[in-house]
Amino acid sequence: MKRIHPSGPIAGTVRLPGSKSITNRALVIAALASGTSRLHGALRADDTKAMIDSLNRLGVAVYWDEGDLVVEGSDGRLGTGDVGIDVGGSGTTARFLTAAVTVRSGQVVIDGNRRMQQRPIGDLVRVLGQLGAAIEVLGEADRPPVKVHGPALSGGVAMLDASRSSQYASALLMVAPYADTDIILELQEPVVSRPYIDQTIEVMETFGAQAAWDGPTTLTITTGGYQSRDFAIEGDASAAAYPLVAAAVCGGTVKVGPLPEGSLQADLGLVPILERMGARVDRQGDTIVLTGHPSSLSAVTEDMNAAPDAVVALAVAALFARGTTSLTNIANLRLKESNRIDALVSELSKLGAEVTAGPDHILIASDDLRPAEIDPHNDHRIAMAFAIAGLRIPGVAIGDPDCVAKTWPEYFTMLETIVTPLVVTIDGPGGVGKSTVSEALAARFNLGHLETGGMYRAAALAVLEAGLDLEDEAAVAELIDNLKVGIDDGRVMVNDRDVTAEVRTEAVSAASSRVSAVPRVREALVELQRRWVTKNGGGVVVEGRDIGTVVFPDSPAKVYLTALPEVRAVRRVRDLGLAESDIPRIAAELAARDERDSTREVSPLRPADDALVLDTSSMPIEEVIDAVARFVINRAPGE
Numbered sequence: 317m318k319r320i321h322p323s324g325p326i327a328g329t330v331r332l333p334g335s336k337s338i339t340n341r342a343l344v345i346a347a348l349a350s351g352t353s354r355l356h357g358a359l360r361a362d363d364t365k366a367m368i369d370s371l372n373r374l375g376v377a378v379y380w381d382e383g384d385l386v387v388e389g390s391d392g393r394l395g396t397g398d399v400g401i402d403v404g405g406s407g408t409t410a411r412f413l414t415a416a417v418t419v420r421s422g423q424v425v426i427d428g429n430r431r432m433q434q435r436p437i438g439d440l441v442r443v444l445g446q447l448g449a450a451i452e453v454l455g456e457a458d459r460p461p462v463k464v465h466g467p468a469l470s471g472g473v474a475m476l477d478a479s480r481s482s483q484y485a486s487a488l489l490m491v492a493p494y495a496d497t498d499i500i501l502e503l504q505e506p507v508v509s510r511p512y513i514d515q516t517i518e519v520m521e522t523f524g525a526q527a528a529w530d531g532p533t534t535l536t537i538t539t540g541g542y543q544s545r546d547f548a549i550e551g552d553a554s555a556a557a558y559p560l561v562a563a564a565v566c567g568g569t570v571k572v573g574p575l576p577e578g579s580l581q582a583d584l585g586l587v588p589i590l591e592r593m594g595a596r597v598d599r600q601g602d603t604i605v606l607t608g609h610p611s612s613l614s615a616v617t618e619d620m621n622a623a624p625d626a627v628v629a630l631a632v633a634a635l636f637a638r639g640t641t642s643l644t645n646i647a648n649l650r651l652k653e654s655n656r657i658d659a660l661v662s663e664l665s666k667l668g669a670e671v672t673a674g675p676d677h678i679l680i681a682s683d684d685l686r687p688a689e690i691d692p693h694n695d696h697r698i699a700m701a702f703a704i705a706g707l708r709i710p711g712v713a714i715g716d717p718d719c720v721a722k723t724w725p726e727y728f729t730m731l732e733t734i735v736t737p738l739v740v741t742i743d744g745p746g747g748v749g750k751s752t753v754s755e756a757l758a759a760r761f762n763l764g765h766l767e768t769g770g771m772y773r774a775a776a777l778a779v780l781e782a783g784l785d786l787e788d789e790a791a792v793a794e795l796i797d798n799l800k801v802g803i804d805d806g807r808v809m810v811n812d813r814d815v816t817a818e819v820r821t822e823a824v825s826a827a828s829s830r831v832s833a834v835p836r837v838r839e840a841l842v843e844l845q846r847r848w849v850t851k852n853g854g855g856v857v858v859e860g861r862d863i864g865t866v867v868f869p870d871s872p873a874k875v876y877l878t879a880l881p882e883v884r885a886v887r888r889v890r891d892l893g894l895a896e897s898d899i900p901r902i903a904a905e906l907a908a909r910d911e912r913d914s915t916r917e918v919s920p921l922r923p924a925d926d927a928l929v930l931d932t933s934s935m936p937i938e939e940v941i942d943a944v945a946r947f948v949i950n951r952a953p954g955e
C-alpha cells in the first residue's frame with residue numbers, strides 16, 4: 317500500500333524512461349539484423365526485460381553496456397534448436413516473437429503469465445498461417461501458449477483482422493523482411509491504434525528495411541533483411557501522460573522529454589486533448605512544457621482509438637474537469653494488462669465519480685470526490701494514473717504499487733521530484749472558527765496543522781514580559797530577532813518554554829494584534845512559518861490572517877472565513893468560558909482588532925483574489941468543514 321501525499325502546483329523536469337514500444341521493436345529488429353547494434357536510451361523495466369531474456373533464450377546475445385543495450389544480430393536466424401520462452405506479462409514480447417521465430421530453425425513454445433493466457437493471439441496465428449508458418453495454439457480459445465515450428469515464412473498476400481490489436485500487424489511487419497518473397501498485408505477495417513503501425517515502419521526503415529502503406533489498408537514489405545544500427549530511443553509518450561496530467565490537474569508547470577517534434581508515438585495524442593481541456597502546452601526542442609490551470613479544466617469528448625494507452629491517465633484528468641467526459645472507440649482496452657474499462661469503472665467510482673461504460677466507451681463525471689484505496693488490478697497504468705488522482709484528493713492510497721515496474725520502476729521516485737506539498741490556507745478574523753475548521757480538516761485528510769496566530773501571540777507575550785512599549789517598533793523588532801518562537805505539536809513555545817495557556821489571555825490578544833503590525837516581526841515569523849511547512853513534509857493546513865495573500869500565495873486551496881462580529885463574540889465567549897454579559901465587550905474588542913488587522917500597512921487581513929470566501933455566521937460547523945474539504949479537492953472557488 318502506498319499513501320499518496322496531496323500536491324500543490326507541480327514544478328519540475330521529468331526525464332522519461334525510454335519508449336517501451338520502440339525499445340521492444342528495436343530489440344526484435346536488431347536481433348534479426350546482421351551485425352551488432354547499440355540502443356541508446358532504451359527502457360529498463362519488466363516488459364523490456366521479458367524481451368531481452370526471451371531473445372537470450374533463443375540464442376541471441378543481448379546485454380546492457382553502460383546504459384546502452386547491445387544486440388548481436390543473428391542475420392535472420394534468431395538462434396536454432398527447440399526452446400521454451402516465458403514472456404511473463406509482456407504482450408509485445410508474446411506477439412512480436414510469435415511472428416519473429418517463424419524464420420528460426422526449431423520449435424519454440426511461447427507462454428506467459430495467467431493474464432497473458434487470457435489475451436488473444438489467434439488473429440496473429442492465422443495471418444502467419446496464410447504465409448506458410450506452422451503454429452499450434454496450445455492454450456484455450458485462441459490464447460497462448462503457442463508452439464511455432466520453423467523455419468517457414470513464404471511471401472505473398474495475407475489478410476489480417478486488425479480490429480483488436482495493432483500489435484499483430486506490427487509483429488508480422490517486423491519479420492516480413494526475412495520472408496521468402498515480398499509480403500502484401502491487407503488489413504480489415506477498423507484498424508485499431510494505427511500510429512503504432514507507423515511507429516513500427518519507422519524503426520524498420522531505420523534498420524534498412526522497406527515497408528510502406530500502399531493505400532489506407534494495404535502494406536507492402538520488401539524482403540532484404542535489416543542491417544545493424546546505433547539507435548537513439550525517444551522517451552516514452554505513454555509514460556509522459558502521468559506527469560503531464562499531474563500538472564494539468566494540480567497546476568504548475570512540468571517539462572517532459574526527450575520527445576522529438578516529429579515523434580510518431582501514438583500517445584502524444586493526449587497532448588492536444590489536455591490543451592482542449594484547458595492546459596497550456598509549449599515546446600522547447602525535444603521537451604514538452606505543460607502548464608495547468610486546475611480550476612478551469614473542462615470535459616472533452618474524444619475518440620481514443622489512436623492513443624489507447626493514454627486513456628487511463630485521461631480518465632483521471634476527467635475526474636477534475638467540469639462536465640461529462642466521453643471517451644469512445646476503446647473496446648481494445650478490455651484486452652490490456654487488465655480489463656481497463658472495468659478497472660476504471662470500479663476505481664473511479666470508489667473516488668466518488670459517476671462512471672458509466674459500454675462495450676467500447678466510458679463516460680466520466682464527478683461532483684463530490686472522496687479518497688479511497690485503489691486496487692490497480694495488477695496494471696501499471698492504473699497504478700500510475702490513480703497516484704495522480706491522489707495528488708488532488710488527499711488520502712488516496714495505491715495497493716500493490718510495485719506493479720509500476722512493468723514500464724517505469726522509478727515512477728514514485730519521479731513523482732516526488734515534481735510535487736510540492738499541498739498547503740491549505742485558512743485566513744479570517746478572530747473567533748471565526750479557523751482553528752476548529754483547520755483541525756478537523758487536518759484530521760480528515762491526514763495533513764499537518766500550523767496555527768500562526770500562536771506565533772504572534774508568543775511574540776506579544778515576550779514583548780509584554782520584557783515590559784517594552786508596544787509603540788517602540790525598534791525595540792520590539794530587536795527582541796523578536798533574538799527570540800526562539802516555535803509551534804511544536806500544537807504547543808506554543810518561547811525559548812523552549814511552553815506558553816500555550818498564557819498566550820490565550822485577552823491582554824496578549826490585544827498586544828498580538830499590535831505586535832503583528834511591525835514589519836520586522838512579520839518578516840521573522842513568515843520565514844519561520846515557511847520553514848515549518850518545508851520541514852513538515854507532506855501536506856499542511858496553515859491558519860492565520862495573511863497565509864493565502866502573503867505567506868503561501870501559490871497555494872491552490874485558499875480559504876477565507878468570515879462571520880458577523882456578534883456571532884464571533886458569542887463563539888469566543890463560549891470558548892473562553894466567559895459570562896453572557898461579556899458578549900458586548902468581546903464583540904467590541906474583536907471589532908477593534910479586525911479594524912487594526914485589516915487596515916495595517918503590512919499584510920492586512922483580506923481574502924486572496926482566488927480564495928473561497930465563506931460567511932459562516934449561520935452555518936453549522938460541520939457544514940463549513942464539508943464545504944472547505946470539497947473545495948480542497950475541487951480547487952475552484954464557487955463550487
Ligand code: DC
Pocket residue numbers: 746747768769770772773825828829832833859860861862863909913
Ligand atoms: O488567530 P489569533 O487570534 O490567534 O491571532 C492573534 C493575532 O495575531 C491577530 O490579532 C493578528 C495576528 N496574526 C497575524 O497578523 N497574522 C497571522 N498570520 C496570524 C495572526
